[in-house]
Amino acid sequence: EQAASVMANDRQVMEGNRIFTVQEDLTTAEGEITFLATKGPLHDAAGNVIGMVGVSHDITERKRAEEEIRESEHKYRVLFETANDGIFLLNETGVVDCNQKGADMCGRTREEMIGCSPMDFSPERQPDGQLSSELAAAKMAAALDGEPLRFEWESLRADGEPFAAELALNRVEMGGAVFLQAICRDITERKRAEEAVARERTFSEDIINSLPGIFYMYDDKGKLVRWNKKHEEATGYSSEEMLGRYVLDWFSEEHKQYILSQVQSVFAEGESFAEAPLSIKNGSQVPYFFTGRLATLDGKQYLVGVGIDITERKRSEAERTLLA
Known part of the structure; x- marks a missing residue:
């Protein structure tokens, strides 16, 4: 079957009287080998096609590398899209990509998220009184310097509803460019549960001490x-x-x-x-x-x-x- 395919390619070159570049796969005792073949017609003095000449390059390793890259990209995209946490990719202009979970968490579409800055999802001040803008700038700078960070952050949805988030910031490099990856987990329910436990403990302590x-x-x-x-x-x-x-x-x-x-x-x-x-x-x-x-x-x-x-x-x- 492989030989028939190669011969068919050769006929196309001669019958079409044109140069033809094609990928050809051959099975050998050492396994599957992929060639990138460039073939052209061979002419006699009168210009008639009398045969074919060609050059083939073994691109097996390159094809394997490309396949591994595609597989890796596919796995990353699957993890990116199916993660239970919001995942954001940012540069100096703001959000350049995010998964659906991240967009839903912020109450926006993915298209609306592009170009947004962290301050678009933050109140003026954090619960400890610090300005969100100053604190965010400091943490982003530290993460871009290579320091992985994990911290809690008071965030806002598009309609202004606050929610508690746990953020993990990391510097990542892709295609020669530097980005900030933010993984965001909505911990609103966990915080409410913790606050309820704290209130119950305080209430119990008050009773015991009385x-x-x-x-x-x-x-x-x-x-x-x-x-x-x-x-x-x-x-x-x-x-x-x-x-x-x-x-x-x-x-x-x-x-x-x-x-x-x-x-x-x-x-x-x-x-x-x-x-x-x-x-x-x-x-x-x-x-x-x-x-x-x-x-x-x-x-x-x-x-x-x-x-x-x-x-x-x-x-x-x-x-x-x-x-x-």
Whole structure:
């Protein structure tokens, strides 16, 4: 079949009496070889076509390189178009290309994106008060100098709706020109979730700190994992000193076995109570009434409870005993 194709090309040269350049593929013992052949008619003294002459160049490696480039470009274009993040290519004039995700993110068509500058998608100032224009210029300059950057950015859609974005900037070179590649991820929902968690944590902290006694939360190893400000104030320990303390650290030797049994009751039965002196930093012992309930968080069990200073109650009981 290949020989027939070559012979057909030769006939075209002679029958058409013209120079002909064609790519010809031949299969050899070493594999497929591609030639670029230039052929022309051979004339006798009278000008009649009596044959054909030609020159062939082996372009196999060039063809392979071209195919690899085409395949690479195809893969890049597929990744570019199907990415879940917005991808932008910028130069000194603004956006020169972007994928559909990027255009949708900004509320524009791809045609409308061309030539836009980063300030077309930014408010006057970022949440920290810095001018967007100055901050953007500094970050773009750093990225063009070869420093890969990743940062959060307050952005605007075409209708003025703000959205939180995570940007990655990198310098890229294509066709001898330098560009800035920006990969943009809309993190609005993530930021809202983080803010909701932060609000919930603040609310929980406010509730815990408003309790009339000391609040504590111990894991199933008896390690203190959460407490309120009153716990620090009542015992004289700082938040750093509270870290790593265990439930039995608060009690003298004569009360440790009793407290341990009550803690075990919480994990076994779900609830328990205890009265015992609490050892504080200055070495004194303060009588407390302790509650303990079993709580489950993220699949782990904890003891949570409140301790109430019963010094006044103990004093009143002692006075009544004396009067009796």
